[in-house]
Amino acid sequence: MIQADLDFSKGRDNPNSAAAHAKLRPSKAVARREVWLAIYDSGKSGMTLEAISAKVGKMPHQVSGRCTELAALGMIWRKSERGLTSSGNSCTIWLAR
Numbered sequence: 001m002i003q004a005d006l007d008f009s010k011g012r013d014n015p016n017s018a019a020a021h022a023k024l025r026p027s028k029a030v031a032r033r034e035v036w037l038a039i040y041d042s043g044k045s046g047m048t049l050e051a052i053s054a055k056v057g058k059m060p061h062q063v064s065g066r067c068t069e070l071a072a073l074g075m076i077w078r079k080s081e082r083g084l085t086s087s088g089n090s091c092t093i094w095l096a097r
Contacts (some may be wrong), residue, residue, distance in 0.1 A: 028066065031058070035066040039076055040096035048083040048091050067094060 038055040039047050049067065051059045070076040071094075079093040 028069070030039075031056070031062070032066045034058075035063055036070055036075055036096055039094050042096075044095070045064055045097040046079045046083075046093040048093055050085055050091070052094070053079065072095075 023032045033057050035052055042051075044086045047055070049060050049064055052067070053063045056063065067076065069088050073080075074097065076096050079095050081093060083093040085091050
């Protein structure tokens with residue numbers, strides 16, 4: 001897997017944000033791999049953010065950023081059909097390459 005130095009934060013010019021990003025970079029790479037593997041293992045059915053979160057044991061807000069990063073790397077993409085959240089709302093289904 002590519003060890004990308006992705007930073008989609010809104011605080012790029014903030015020294016505290018830069019320091020936090022540098023500190024978390026290694027754990028983000030591990031989390032990206034976990035998320036990618038979960039989606040890859042789901043095959044053609046893909047996975048919603050809720051399903052990915054449950055599989056990797058992380059909160060949705062901890063997973064959504066990794067999905068954004070993986071999509072930017074071209075490693076995952078949005079399925080044309082939509083899924084449903086546990087509350088019945090429409091959501092993205094992710095597929096892995």
